Amino acid sequence: MALDLVQVNFKAADEAALGRFWADALGWGVSSEAPGVANVEPHGFDWPDPSVVCVDVVAVPDPETVRYRAHLDLATSSAAHQEELVARLLTLGAHRADIGQGDVPWTVMADPEGNLFCVLEPRGLYADTGPIAAVVVGCSEPLATAGFWGDALGWDAYDAGADLARLRSPRGVGPFLEFVRQVDPGASSGRVHLDVLPGPGDDQDSEVARLRSLGATDVDLGQGDVPWVCLADPEGNDFCVLRPR
Template sequence: MALRLVQVNFKARDDSALGRFWADALGWGVSSEGPGVTNVEPVGFVWPDPDAVCIDVVTVPDPETVRYRAHLDLSTTSAAHQAELVAHLLELGATPADVGQGDVPWTVLADPEGNLFCVLEPRPIYRDTGPIAAVVVSCADPRAMARFWGEATDWTLHEVTDDLASLRAAQGVGPYLEFVRSHDVKAVGRVHLDLKPYPGDDQAAEVARLRVLGATDADVGQGEVPWVCLADPEGNEFCVLTAG
């Protein structure tokens, strides 16, 4: 039994506008599964597939009250590509952000609804990830997060230190999932992770397994929905979708 990371979920004031921003930022397409929901994924992509972690943008009544600790890092192939991408993102409506990063080779931006993300300088490790290099979660203990998420999913652990835990789909494709140690763990945006069981697996059994691993139930005002909201041992909320 195992789960796969299939998408990141953005809470938004306007799912259509924010979804279009991220589609244009990544060179992906948009679709919708219903009112208030915009799906952002590679053109021609058959979801779910480990080649990409997609984006699901959902309109909620008051997104300002929803604060998570996850953000996206975008990959680049050269210094020129990084500069061009930053310029393109600013044209799309992103704004420069100062989070105390100082003099670093990456660029910190905020999307039109204020969610932070980074445009990385070229790094060999991310040369084949696609436009999203990593989904990054701030945490207090990367080693503990590696234990939980390594058992929660079928992703492979690539690196674990006191400061960083890095996982990637077992197929060796798509972005990384990274847990980065922060001495001041705080919410940085409205992004959380969505996990999905494999076809034929049982959602309830997976949820029970996660609770044994240390997950706890989370109430985010979801009401009667087919997915289950949980929090990992550091309180990072995530959802377990239905199998299929």
């Protein structure tokens, strides 16, 4: 039994505009499965695919009240590529952001609605991830949080340490899932959370029960009667378990 990390979910005031930004940023397409939802996926994508973590942008009445701890790191293949990507993102409506990072080789940016993300300098580790190098989650205990998610997803650990723990699909494809120590993870200003999907042959109810046994807790976000289940990991990071299509 395991889950697939299928998408990151952005809350937005204007889902169509933010969806277009991320589609242009990643070189993907954008469509809409329902009013208020923008689905950002590679062209010709057959969902789900373990080599891709998609972006789902959902309109909410007041996105400023949403506070999650996740952000995206974008991959580059050279110093010139990093410079070109940053310049292109600026023309698309992103801006540089100062979060006290100091002199670092990556570029911290924010999308048009203020969601932070990073454009990384070229790193061999991310050479085959696609445009998204990693989904990064701030937490107080990276090792413990990565342990929960490793069990939840059946993913392998890379470079596990007290301040940073990485996971990746055992298939060796797709972005990394990384947990980074933050002094105050509750102060993060992103509006991004993870959506997971039961694997082939597994069902939503059994996977939700398994996650609860691993330490997940139920969360009431005012979601009402919806086909997905809202949970929080042991660090309090909200995520959703989708119903298989």
